[in-house]
Amino acid sequence: MLQSPILEIQNLSLSYDHTCIGNDISFALNTGEVLGIAGESGCGKSTLLKAIIDPAGYGVQISEGTIKYKGKEMADLSVKARCRMRGAEIGMVLQNPFAAFNPIRSYQKQFKETLKSHNQWRGKASVAEILELFKQLGLSGGKRILSSCPYEMSGGMNQRISIALSILLQPSLLLADEPTSALDATLQFQVVEQLRRLREISDISMILVSHNLFVIAEICDKTAIMHEGQIVEYGNTQEILLNPSHSYTRSLLKAVPKLHGTWLGCIHQEVAPKKE
Amino acid sequence: MQVLSPKGAQKRKLYLRRRFTVLVIIAVALLMISALAPFIVPNNPYYNDALAIRSMPSVQYPFGTDGLGRCVLSRVLMGARTSICATLILVFITFVFGTFVGLLCGYYGGILDTVIMRLIDILLSVPQMVLTIAVAGLGGGGMMNAMIALGFTSWIVYARLAKCQTISAKQEDYVQAARLGGHSGCRIMLVHILPNIAGSLLVNATIQIGTMLIGFAGLSFLGIGVQVPQAEWGSMINESRAYIQLAPWAVLAPGGAVVLTAILFNYLGDTARDLLEVKV
Amino acid sequence: MVLILLGVSFLTFALMYISPGDPAQQRLTSQGVVVSQEILDRQRHEMGLDRSFAEQYGTWLLKLLGADMGISYKDGFPVLGKLIAALRYTLILAAVSLGTALAIALPAGVYTAVRQDQISDYIIRLLSFVSNCIPNFLLCVLLMYLFCIRHKCFPVIAQNNVQGLFLPALSLSIPLTGRLIRQIRAEMLEQIKKDYIIGARLRGVNEKYILFHNALRNALPGIITIIGLSIGELIGGSVMIENIFRWPGLGKLVMDSIVNRDYPVIQGFVLVTAVIYVGIHLIIDISYKYLDPRIERR
Numbered sequence: 001m002l003q004s005p006i007l008e009i010q011n012l013s014l015s016y017d018h019t020c021i022g023n024d025i026s027f028a029l030n031t032g033e034v035l036g037i038a039g040e041s042g043c044g045k046s047t048l049l050k051a052i053i054d055p056a057g058y059g060v061q062i063s064e065g066t067i068k069y070k071g072k073e074m075a076d077l078s079v080k081a082r083c084r085m086r087g088a089e090i091g092m093v094l095q096n097p098f099a100a101f102n103p104i105r106s107y108q109k110q111f112k113e114t115l116k117s118h119n120q121w122r123g124k125a126s127v128a129e130i131l132e133l134f135k136q137l138g139l140s141g142g143k144r145i146l147s148s149c150p151y152e153m154s155g156g157m158n159q160r161i162s163i164a165l166s167i168l169l170q171p172s173l174l175l176a177d178e179p180t181s182a183l184d185a186t187l188q189f190q191v192v193e194q195l196r197r198l199r200e201i202s203d204i205s206m207i208l209v210s211h212n213l214f215v216i217a218e219i220c221d222k223t224a225i226m227h228e229g230q231i232v233e234y235g236n237t238q239e240i241l242l243n244p245s246h247s248y249t250r251s252l253l254k255a256v257p258k259l260h261g262t263w264l265g266c267i268h269q270e271v272a273p274k275k276e
Numbered sequence: 277m278q279v280l281s282p283k284g285a286q287k288r289k290l291y292l293r294r295r296f297t298v299l300v301i302i303a304v305a306l307l308m309i310s311a312l313a314p315f316i317v318p319n320n321p322y323y324n325d326a327l328a329i330r331s332m333p334s335v336q337y338p339f340g341t342d343g344l345g346r347c348v349l350s351r352v353l354m355g356a357r358t359s360i361c362a363t364l365i366l367v368f369i370t371f372v373f374g375t376f377v378g379l380l381c382g383y384y385g386g387i388l389d390t391v392i393m394r395l396i397d398i399l400l401s402v403p404q405m406v407l408t409i410a411v412a413g414l415g416g417g418g419m420m421n422a423m424i425a426l427g428f429t430s431w432i433v434y435a436r437l438a439k440c441q442t443i444s445a446k447q448e449d450y451v452q453a454a455r456l457g458g459h460s461g462c463r464i465m466l467v468h469i470l471p472n473i474a475g476s477l478l479v480n481a482t483i484q485i486g487t488m489l490i491g492f493a494g495l496s497f498l499g500i501g502v503q504v505p506q507a508e509w510g511s512m513i514n515e516s517r518a519y520i521q522l523a524p525w526a527v528l529a530p531g532g533a534v535v536l537t538a539i540l541f542n543y544l545g546d547t548a549r550d551l552l553e554v555k556v
Numbered sequence: 557m558v559l560i561l562l563g564v565s566f567l568t569f570a571l572m573y574i575s576p577g578d579p580a581q582q583r584l585t586s587q588g589v590v591v592s593q594e595i596l597d598r599q600r601h602e603m604g605l606d607r608s609f610a611e612q613y614g615t616w617l618l619k620l621l622g623a624d625m626g627i628s629y630k631d632g633f634p635v636l637g638k639l640i641a642a643l644r645y646t647l648i649l650a651a652v653s654l655g656t657a658l659a660i661a662l663p664a665g666v667y668t669a670v671r672q673d674q675i676s677d678y679i680i681r682l683l684s685f686v687s688n689c690i691p692n693f694l695l696c697v698l699l700m701y702l703f704c705i706r707h708k709c710f711p712v713i714a715q716n717n718v719q720g721l722f723l724p725a726l727s728l729s730i731p732l733t734g735r736l737i738r739q740i741r742a743e744m745l746e747q748i749k750k751d752y753i754i755g756a757r758l759r760g761v762n763e764k765y766i767l768f769h770n771a772l773r774n775a776l777p778g779i780i781t782i783i784g785l786s787i788g789e790l791i792g793g794s795v796m797i798e799n800i801f802r803w804p805g806l807g808k809l810v811m812d813s814i815v816n817r818d819y820p821v822i823q824g825f826v827l828v829t830a831v832i833y834v835g836i837h838l839i840i841d842i843s844y845k846y847l848d849p850r851i852e853r854r
Binding site for chain 3: 394395397398399400401402403404405406409410411413414415416486490493494497498510513517520521524527531534535538539542543546
């Protein structure tokens with residue numbers, strides 16, 4: 001059944017401080033779909049996400065084009081409305097796992113404060129909800145996690161807990177900005193697993209930005225390849241990665257290290273994940 | 277809360293540079309005026325005009341006269357000479373001494389460093405003002421004593437800063453290279469490290485000028501600094517405060533001079549710090 | 557800590573030993589006695605001033621162990637008693653000044669950090685900059701003029717009560733407020749620029765929560781340090797103020813003692829102040845442990 005797209009971007013042009021970062025970007029994201037955006041560093045992928053969630057706060061200027069969320073033009077929304085949308089409608093996972101949380105306050109306090117800001121805090125019931133979510137996502141020892149502080153946790157754990165908090169508010173759209181780039185291989189695997197499990201338990205839509213093609217290959221339905229601010233190729237992940245049509249995509253794939261013709265990224269599946 | 281764009285940063289730098297130049301010009305003018313004070317005073321600063329006690333500002337006495345009939349403007353100018361001269365000498369001496377000590381501690385470390393740091397801890401465990409007053413008071417007053425008293429603890433600022441910066445400079449490549457080149461420690465410190473850390477030290481020195489100036493005035497105010505009848509802003513304020521109702525200009529003129537000079541040098545130091553983007 | 561106290565007392569003792577002026581002579585002249593060489597010698601012997609430096613210092617140290625700081629040269633009262641009586645007044649003055657300054661500076665510092673580079677920020681920063689450049693004795697003179705002579709609200713010679721507290725506290729808190737505003741503003745700015753604030757905003761956390769429960773909370777260690785150091789400045793700055801307003805605190809006591817060459821009191825004062833300073837630093841260090849668990853306790 002055809003569902004209306006949750007996010008529609010048409011002819012978007014972005015600039016950061018009068019320098020053009022993104023040019024004529026267009027795509028549509030359907031409910032429950034996961035879109036991967038790949039490209040080298042500096043091509044504008046992160047700026048695109050920033051433009052969706054909070055252009056004013058990041059200093060991104062939208063010079064042309066529209067961003068429509070659930071059919072509504074985002075530029076028409078008031079500042080307050082946008083603020084309310086952040087977290088509750090559109091969630092974001094950052095690249096730096098330690099940037100998401102205040103390092104010296106316990107997770108419980110920070111979860112509570114986020115829920116309270118969206119009028120969703122219900123005391124013990126909320127705590128039970130959080131613990132349940134942790135279990136579903138495979139985070140063991142929920143009570144211990146809640147009472148610890150972020151500085152005590154590793155990068156991987158922080159990232160997973162950050163994803164858990166992003167989902168707690170039940171947003172319809174999750175933006176992930178290079179969620180695995182700051183982590184080593186086994187932790188990357190855990191985070192990817194987390195996102196995969198997320199897809200199973202909800203129909204959340206995601207945009208995953210990464211320069212790591214393996215991560216995109218794992219969970220994304222569609223892929224867009226960005227180069228110097230423009231989308232050069234867009235379509236089904238399988239098709240693009242196996243039969244790239246654009247020359248840039250081809251050179252990007254060529255740059256991936258192969259061993260006897262097999263992508264090296266496949267090795268991580270044989271390594272058992274370390275228990276935290 | 278946005279970060280300044282490169283264009284914005286450039287504009288700011290230009291603005292700061294302009295501000296800095298203006299302030300330096302004013303400061304130099306002030307120095308020249310105070311140096312030439314004996315030649316440009318309208319009246320004799322020590323002459324008691326019995327007929328003109330506490331008279332209002334007029335053509336003959338532009339800032340009026342004080343309780344003993346002396347020209348306030350002339351005394352303020354002479355006071356400028358005394359205060360600013362003494363302050364600059366003091367800041368220079370403490371700057372040189374403190375920087376030198378800091379360099380040694382930072383570069384060589386070891387026992388010398390530990391001993392000096394302990395000494396600094398001891399000196400800092402007493403409120404600076406009290407120590408200054410104690411040294412000045414026990415020493416019997418006078419400008420020399422006041423200078424020693426103020427200098428007693430003010431070198432510490434430079435020493436700490438110099439030590440901190442020397443330690444981080446030691447890790448830099450150019451120091452390692454100089455070492456490998458066989459240069460002596462002394463040469464490395466003076467020729468290589470010092471020019472690189474001079475920035476924040478000089479900013480500190482400029483800000484200290486204001487602090488020392490106020491310190492001098494304070495000691496003179498209490499009577500243990502520059503002795504009367506020598507003209508000094510602090511002692512002038514003390515002398516005139518008894519009849520502030522009758523002749524407010526006798527207090528406001530020297531008071532204003534202290535405040536304006538302090539503002540000038542503090543602002544200059546702040547601008548220099550923003551311009552050089554050093555951490556003080 | 558003991559090392560510091562020893563060092564301080566040694567330094568002070570040495571300072572007084574080498575300074576010109578004779579306490580014995582001072583005492584005799586203040587009592588109105590005609591000084592002849594015999595009387596002077598006898599007085600010096602009585603006060604123990606004719607013994608060697610090491611002896612004098614040693615005796616003082618020993619007496620100290622018995623909690624005896626000696627007796628004042630000026631009026632013969634025990635030093636410790638005088639110090640404690642004066643300490644009470646100074647503490648009251650310091651507490652009121654610091655309290656007032658903080659009550660204004662904390663909200664103002666937070667406000668200017670949030671409203672960075674706007675008009676209100678510039679105005680407040682300008683005011684605090686200027687208030688830092690006004691010497692406190694000048695401020696005292698002007699305030700006295702304003703309140704005692706022009707408007708006759710307060711008597712010129714202050715009584716030792718709440719009314720008499722007003723002017724000295726005001727003179728101390730105005731420059732202090734200026735300094736505190738700048739420092740608190742700097743601490744808050746540092747926190748507001750951190751990454752986790754962006755993270756919280758992206759989650760849609762209320763600005764109120766972000767400001768108070770996160771930025772301010774994380775700035776607390778820095779702010780507590782600033783407050784602790786201010787206490788030190790207060791005790792030092794009060795010397796001037798207490799003398800001008802004749803507030804019977806430690807500052808006035810030590811000033812009088814310096815003028816009268818009352819060595820035991822000066823010794824005692826330095827010791828008490830050093831203890832207070834070291835104590836404050838200890839409290840700051842301990843508070844760090846609770847405010848920022850990342851910092852290892854030494």
